Amino acid sequence: MIDRLTERRGLDGFDIRYVGLMLAILAIGVLSIYSVTQGQQNGNTPYYLKQLMWIALGTAAFLIMWAADYHDLARFAYPAYAFILLMLVFVLFEGRTSKGAQRWIAMGPFSFQPSEFAKLILVLVLAHYYSKAPRVGWLQRVIVPGLLVLPGLLLILKQPDLGSGLSFVAVYAAMLLMVGVRSQAIGFILLFGIMLFPFAWEGVWGSLHDYQRQRIMAFVDPGYDPGGKGYHALQSRIAIGSGELLGKGLYGGTQSQLKFLPEGHTDFVFAVFAEEWGFLGVMVLLGLFVGLIWLSLEIASKAKDQLGALLAAGIVAMLCFCVVVNIGMTAGMFPIVGIPLPLVSYGGSATIMTMASLGLLLNVKRKRLSLFY
Amino acid sequence: MLSTSYPETEFGDLHRRLFALRLGLLLVVGLLGLRLWHLQILEGPYYRDLSENNRTRQVLLEPARGLIFDRNGILLANNVSSFSVYVTLEDVDDREVLIQQLSELLGLDPALVRKKLAIKGSKLLPRKIKDRMTLRDATLVESRRLDMPGVMIQVESQRNYPGGLIASHLLGYVGEISADQLEKPESDDLHQGSIVGQYGIEKSYDRHMRGMAGQKNVEVDALGHEKKSSVVEKPQAGNDLYLTIDARLQKLAEDLLGEEQGAIVALDPNNGDILAMASRPAFDPNVLSRELTAKQWVQIVQDEGRPLNNRASQGQYPPGSTFKIPMAVAALETKTMSPSSTVHCTGGYQFGRRLYRDWKAGGHGYVDLHEALVHSCDVYFYSIGQRMGIDVMAEFGKDFGLGRPTGVELPSERSGIMPTPAWKQKVKRESWLPGETISAAIGQGFVTVTPLQMASMMATVANDGVNYRPRLVRAVMDRATGNLQELPAVPRGKINAKPETFRIIKSALADVVTKGTATRAKSSIVTIGGKTGTAQVAALRTGPEESIPKKFRDHAWFVAFAPVESPKIAVVVLAEHMGHGGAAAAPLAKELIEAYMNLTTPTPVATSGLSGMSPDDGRGIKDS
Numbered sequence: 001m002i003d004r005l006t007e008r009r010g011l012d013g014f015d016i017r018y019v020g021l022m023l024a025i026l027a028i029g030v031l032s033i034y035s036v037t038q039g040q041q042n043g044n045t046p047y048y049l050k051q052l053m054w055i056a057l058g059t060a061a062f063l064i065m066w067a068a069d070y071h072d073l074a075r076f077a078y079p080a081y082a083f084i085l086l087m088l089v090f091v092l093f094e095g096r097t098s099k100g101a102q103r104w105i106a107m108g109p110f111s112f113q114p115s116e117f118a119k120l121i122l123v124l125v126l127a128h129y130y131s132k133a134p135r136v137g138w139l140q141r142v143i144v145p146g147l148l149v150l151p152g153l154l155l156i157l158k159q160p161d162l163g164s165g166l167s168f169v170a171v172y173a174a175m176l177l178m179v180g181v182r183s184q185a186i187g188f189i190l191l192f193g194i195m196l197f198p199f200a201w202e203g204v205w206g207s208l209h210d211y212q213r214q215r216i217m218a219f220v221d222p223g224y225d226p227g228g229k230g231y232h233a234l235q236s237r238i239a240i241g242s243g244e245l246l247g248k249g250l251y252g253g254t255q256s257q258l259k260f261l262p263e264g265h266t267d268f269v270f271a272v273f274a275e276e277w278g279f280l281g282v283m284v285l286l287g288l289f290v291g292l293i294w295l296s297l298e299i300a301s302k303a304k305d306q307l308g309a310l311l312a313a314g315i316v317a318m319l320c321f322c323v324v325v326n327i328g329m330t331a332g333m334f335p336i337v338g339i340p341l342p343l344v345s346y347g348g349s350a351t352i353m354t355m356a357s358l359g360l361l362l363n364v365k366r367k368r369l370s371l372f373y
Numbered sequence: 374m375l376s377t378s379y380p381e382t383e384f385g386d387l388h389r390r391l392f393a394l395r396l397g398l399l400l401v402v403g404l405l406g407l408r409l410w411h412l413q414i415l416e417g418p419y420y421r422d423l424s425e426n427n428r429t430r431q432v433l434l435e436p437a438r439g440l441i442f443d444r445n446g447i448l449l450a451n452n453v454s455s456f457s458v459y460v461t462l463e464d465v466d467d468r469e470v471l472i473q474q475l476s477e478l479l480g481l482d483p484a485l486v487r488k489k490l491a492i493k494g495s496k497l498l499p500r501k502i503k504d505r506m507t508l509r510d511a512t513l514v515e516s517r518r519l520d521m522p523g524v525m526i527q528v529e530s531q532r533n534y535p536g537g538l539i540a541s542h543l544l545g546y547v548g549e550i551s552a553d554q555l556e557k558p559e560s561d562d563l564h565q566g567s568i569v570g571q572y573g574i575e576k577s578y579d580r581h582m583r584g585m586a587g588q589k590n591v592e593v594d595a596l597g598h599e600k601k602s603s604v605v606e607k608p609q610a611g612n613d614l615y616l617t618i619d620a621r622l623q624k625l626a627e628d629l630l631g632e633e634q635g636a637i638v639a640l641d642p643n644n645g646d647i648l649a650m651a652s653r654p655a656f657d658p659n660v661l662s663r664e665l666t667a668k669q670w671v672q673i674v675q676d677e678g679r680p681l682n683n684r685a686s687q688g689q690y691p692p693g694s695t696f697k698i699p700m701a702v703a704a705l706e707t708k709t710m711s712p713s714s715t716v717h718c719t720g721g722y723q724f725g726r727r728l729y730r731d732w733k734a735g736g737h738g739y740v741d742l743h744e745a746l747v748h749s750c751d752v753y754f755y756s757i758g759q760r761m762g763i764d765v766m767a768e769f770g771k772d773f774g775l776g777r778p779t780g781v782e783l784p785s786e787r788s789g790i791m792p793t794p795a796w797k798q799k800v801k802r803e804s805w806l807p808g809e810t811i812s813a814a815i816g817q818g819f820v821t822v823t824p825l826q827m828a829s830m831m832a833t834v835a836n837d838g839v840n841y842r843p844r845l846v847r848a849v850m851d852r853a854t855g856n857l858q859e860l861p862a863v864p865r866g867k868i869n870a871k872p873e874t875f876r877i878i879k880s881a882l883a884d885v886v887t888k889g890t891a892t893r894a895k896s897s898i899v900t901i902g903g904k905t906g907t908a909q910v911a912a913l914r915t916g917p918e919e920s921i922p923k924k925f926r927d928h929a930w931f932v933a934f935a936p937v938e939s940p941k942i943a944v945v946v947l948a949e950h951m952g953h954g955g956a957a958a959a960p961l962a963k964e965l966i967e968a969y970m971n972l973t974t975p976t977p978v979a980t981s982g983l984s985g986m987s988p989d990d991g992r993g994i995k996d997s
Contacts, residue, residue: 242420243417
């Protein structure tokens with residue numbers, strides 16, 4: 001019904017429910033950022049206003065990605081990937097360091113985080129590859145795309161940005177799942193994995209930065225580092241838990257008025273929201289996310305072709321992963337990795353990238369291929 | 374093995390998998406929901422209780438700023454401990470009572486304390502009431518702290534410059550970061566209240582010296598008394614800098630200028646190391662690095678002598694006759710003149726309807742290039758200037774680094790002007806006049822330079838055309854690793870001129886000191902080559918020097934290098950409103966050079982007395 005309505009208005013595939021959900025989640029984000037950063041300003045422009053500006057830019061990205069033809073976009077996948085890899089190399093040498101990681105490229109007053117955009121481009125690359133790949137064995141199914149993922153993954157881990165690195169792996173895994181990996185291949189990977197495990201563990205643990213090791217230890221045993229990283233995890237739990245059923249109301253979060261919670265407007269924004277709006281608020285937010293993801297899966301299953309289905313599936317997987325890991329980490333279920341909560345956390349690159357991804361997803365829903373011809 | 378083709382029924386597969394994804398999603402969200410239920414509903418009261426009793430305060434630990442040393446390890450900037458008092462409003466019972474107590478204890482105006490407490494922000498954020506307290510005040514507050522919940526004493530480090538005014542323009546000063554600076558991406562790891570370099574090396578090397586702030590958590594009991602504190606993140610001290618300057622030479626340079634306004638720069642021609650860079654009047658960085666009252670600031674900014682202006686890198690003056698050095702190189706290289714060809718100087722140079730005067734009323738007679746430099750004959754240079762034309766002159770000037778920044782590591786270096794017809798068209802929207810070429814040939818008119826540029830020019834000549842970027846920092850000591858990283862000298866290129874040319878110029882410059890316009894720079898312990906100059910301040914001059922008010926008197930220049938055979942130092946002296954270069958500036962350069970030779974040679978030699986004076990120039994332009 002809705003589809004027919006929008007179609008007649010030349011808004012083919014423009015699902016009003018979908019857009020509504022996205023905007024609702026964005027609004028929750030702005031509200032929480034506003035609450036947690038009021039009174040502390042990093043310079044002149046308050047964070048929530050800046051976030052509104054990012055959302056405006058994100059809206060433009062959303063519309064562009066929705067209006068184009070995803071087949072055309074897929075054609076740019078490899079060059080775009082090459083470009084973003086260059087950016088990731090550039091960021092290592094010229095990037096702006098913050099909190100011990102080089103993730104940003106400064107461009108005038110803004111700075112841009114290539115690893116965020118790399119996630120979306122990776123989805124494009126893998127979807128494009130699989131829709132064109134010769135349908136042979138696991139070499140083409142697993143190894144070659146794995147090699148495609150690898151350079152981006154390594155560059156991101158080098159920054160170090162554990163969170164984005166994990167999202168990369170999650171997208172790859174989701175794509176594998178979608179195209180169907182034969183049991184032998186899975187067996188092969190497992191076998192290979194087990195054989196390499198001792199080396200890998202040594203290599204991984206040895207190559208981890210101190211702060212990452214601390215985080216893992218803090219997850220295994222929050223008491224391991226009292227007043228250290230475990231402290232942050234604990235403060236986040238206290239913030240969420242103390243929200244109880246109804247929350248403490250706007251600005252009521254004693255935890256989150258930035259005394260106890262680190263990164264209250266970015267990675268830990270969910271804890272701020274949970275403290276101020278309680279279990280009911282959290283259920284509403286989770287409901288909105290589930291709704292959005294549900295509609296996205298719908299789009300994926302109704303896609304007209306392989307490419308569309310894969311694109312949609314990849315984007316959904318990425319979104320799911322970020323939402324689950326972020327909430328899980330603030331609620332103390334996972335170790336603390338720096339993953340922002342999509343559409344809610346403050347951040348330019350992440351907001352624009354997520355909105356662009358959702359635009360692309362909605363693009364898959366369209367009947368006619370392009371608005372432009 | 375397992376090569377299969379995938380038929381198009383794969384779509385069926387995909388649907389199945391998407392269904393699996395949905396199930397997985399529901400499962401995971403269900404788990405999250407359960408977890409949140411557990412946290413917020415089952416354990417909610419427990420956490421609520423915790424949060425209400427959670428009275429930990431986070432306090433930032435400011436990092437120690439990197440130290441600054443001279444080339445021999447003499448300390449130029451360090452940090453000293455100072456005490457600050459903070460108040461956390463959350464823990465204060467009665468604000469008015471506290472304001473009363475604090476203002477009495479510290480002798481502050483209650484209105485001021487009230488204002489500091491009223492700063493916007495969370496009640497949990499400690500607000501700084503007073504910094505740099507005396508030990509006595511800090512002890513007083515500490516002893517009364519139990520009656521004043523919410524009051525906290527913090528030990529902080531305060532930037533300190535043991536040398537006082539020494540090298541203040543180089544070192545610069547530090548200050549609290551401004552809102553605009555915080556906006557910039559490079560301030561990402563800084564916060565409100567961070568202390569950053571605002572001028573000089575402190576500013577240009579701020580990233581190296583600032584370090585990283587740490588954090589500690591302070592637990593307070595219900596009365597707001599500190600119970601225990603734990604350091605979460607240790608602050609990371611900034612890196613130390615080793616400068617190229619020699620503090621002894623720097624001090625001498627500043628003493629030589631004394632009360633006069635001006636600048637002295639000494640360079641090592643072999644690597645571009647700035648050995649001394651003095652600018653007078655100076656300011657006290659210790660004063661500027663602290664909270665200034667508006668009145669103090671206005672006083673400094675509006676000071677007639679502009680003490681905040683680093684005259685060495687920001688003062689732009691006409692080079693006067695010192696400009697004849699690059700012009701002489703140009704004349705030889707373009708074959709405008711051979712070393713032996715002469716110009717007849719009768720005391721003036723007729724061009725069109727105007728007579729361009731030589732400073733020597735009777736003229737110099739027949740002079741070749743050597744004599745023209747030694748006696749600073751203007752007519753000789755008028756004539757070669759006219760023959761070469763402004764574009765060729767500007768090209769050589771630019772080769773010697775005039776008209777562009779040297780690239781020294783100081784903020785807001787000025788570039789001076791190396792004028793060309795194109796420049797005049799662009800800036801003044803007028804066409805170039807032939808007479809302006811003639812003025813430019815003796816370094817008057819539109820030409821302006823900074824003392825640092827002239828030092829670099831002199832070093833280039835001393836070094837037979839090889840030039841290094843003047844630099845102030847030799848090495849950086851990385852505090853995290855303990856590595857001393859030596860910074861390499863930065864070659865800036867080579868002037869394309871024959872060795873013979875430089876030999877001729879240098880021998881002439883040596884004679885300037887032995888028998889020319891700068892005999893007051895003659896030294897008994899080292900051979901010096903140099904050139905005097907006078908930068909005109911007011912075009913119209915009447916009567917003798919003494920009768921002109923000081924602020925209209927000309928600036929004196931002297932550029933020099935030594936020893937002539939194998940140069941180790943290039944020096945520039947610019948003394949504002951001191952009249953002739955030979956009389957005023959040359960002796961200062963000599964003293965500095967001799968001191969340097971004594972510092973670098975094992976056996977010190979007594980410095981010689983002063984030799985006789987000789988006039989430099991008293992020129993003007995008269996319509997005839």
